[in-house]
Amino acid sequence: MRSFKVYYCRGLRVKVDDITILLDPLTSSAVRADLVLVTHAHSDHAKGYLRSSLRSLVISSEITKSIVEKVSRKRALNVKIISEGQRISLGKFTVQALNAGHIMGSLQYLIEFPDLTICYTGDINLVDSLTERRGDIPSGVDVLILESTYGHEDFVFPPRSEIYSSILSWIEKHTGKGEVVVLGGYALGKGQELTALMKEIKDKIMVSNKVLLYNKIFEEKKFSLNNYIPLSSPEAKEILKAGGVIIVPHIELRKKTPYVLSRILGINKVPKVAVCTGWAASSRMFFAIKKAYNVDALFPLSSHADVEQLLLYVDEVRPRIVYTAHGFAKKLAKLIRWKLGIKARKVLDSRQMSLFKYVKHI
Ligand SMILES: [Zn+2]
Structure with a gap:
């Protein structure tokens, strides 16, 4: 024993x-x-x-x-x-x-x-x-x-394919009007999954430095992701004039108004913002998170x-x-x-x- x-x-x-x-x-x-x-x-x-x-x-x-x-x-x-x-x-x-x-x-x-x-x-x-x-x-x-x-x-999540579709529909709704869309999630894990999902979007997407770091490691160790460029690049500034998608760590969105966010991200448009987190599956947590992150949408995408x-x-x-x-x-x-x-x-x-x-x- x-x-x-x-x-x-x-x-x-x-x-x-x-x-x-x-x-x-x-x-x-x-x-x-x-x-x-x-x-x-x-x-x-x-x-x-x-x-x-x-x-x-x-x-x-x-x-x-x-x-x-x-x-x-x-x-x-x-x-x-x-x-x-x-x-x-x-x-x-x-x-x-x-x-x-x-x-x-x-x-x-x-x-x-x-x-x-x-x-x-x-x-x-x-x-x-x-x-x-x-x-x-x-x-x-x-x-x-x-x-x-x-x-x-x-915490019961919808099928992943449904969550992916909801995220893509939401993005298309806004980028179709020339808006900038910011997606937040953990830089390590969610950052790569969201980048991979953006293959469905024809244009190049922008990622923050933290997401960029983990995307590079992912590509080195696993497989190639989508056509993404650093948010800090001159090309990104040009693309974002006509709207586009940015992926950032969700923690960088906390307690920031979309206007403040546009200043931090160096873009001249007030963006639409969404956070991807499993906590969004709870109706009790949903509104608390929405308020804390000051976001337009939440998706229950979790690792x-x-x-x-x-x-x-x-x-x-x-x-x-x-x-x-x-x-x-x-x-x-x-x-x-x-x-x-x-x-x-x-x-x-x-x-x-x-x-x-x-x-x-x-
Ligand atoms: Zn973990």
Whole structure:
């Protein structure tokens, strides 16, 4: 019988007997870990990548390493690269990587002991998109550590093809009148998906510097995207006189009026603005986001699974127990117990853990 626990301590931490594994740590660990697993390059998952590397072996995809190094302009040390489907043996256990379908280079991990298999999903998306293949569904899992960003009944996304059509119709409606359209989303992930979607638009599109950086990496590692040019280029200024499409990180749109935005973007027209985010699927959140971002339209395009996909995934994996982390963790654990009859609980943080002295024997 093994002792097992999972808890938050500046990122997720798994302990199996005397082995400590850090999952997407946010800082360097005070204790030496046996292994650090990084699922993808979003900052809320890769923050500890460079800081951890001096102390412990880090495993990630080659794309994740490349993004972290390019953005930080530092070299990551003590890293072992893993590819989808590959299995690395680390003595008492092995690590296998599966596709997560979230952003370029994103992985799920299977940590396999002879008598215990743990799956950590990181952020997952379970439908095909223009840029990513849907995440894999593992088998033989005892303990599933599952992301729960949209683990609430409010978050059911329409089919992706419908969302794509809505975005394109909205763009055509405005660019047809010579207007400038600004689309906001995460620069890493959504930026490439939106750029790929703009293949349907005949003209060149403009992207901000952040989106440009990730588009270039995507093209270097995966495949060619649409005909896009930097927003800062003289050509972009010319094109935008007659209207056009600009893709920017959504965070740059927050609390800015369209007029202020036109000044920042250096365009002489007040643009129409839309944000693409899974939060838009909730009618309760819809108006709050619309106000915060001061936008004309919102589209529920997400790089995460919605609640229905998460439940289908758990139902197919059928683990002995599920630990939910991030977002609606408590709510999703309740839904899994109630709808699927599978044991599920939210991951606690280290202070709660010491309070309850919770150690699960598996
Ligand atoms: Zn992410």
